[in-house]
Amino acid sequence: MHRKGATRAYSPGHPQTPLAYRAVGQPVLIPGDMGRYSYVLVGTERVAEEMPEAYKDVAEVVRVAHEVGISTRVAQLRPLGVIKG
Secondary structure (H helix, E strand, C coil): CCCCCCCCCCCCCCCCCCHHHCCCCCEEEECCCCCCCCEEEECCCCCCCCCHHHCCCHHHHHHHHHHCCCCCCCCCCCCCCCCCC
């Protein structure tokens, strides 16, 4: 099973934006790591579906982690289906 890490970013006034945030837009949390910043953003009107170009190539991330010795690659998994909701 794969879990996507993206969060919704509904705009101000969007019917699915929680009431507490409807005036400003839905909060979006972008976590950093122990040595970097984390961010809070809000959704805007230019909402789009996912953009693959915004993601790092996971194969490259795994290759580097394996080669520098911070993890050992065991298997590559292929999704068989996608459920959104």
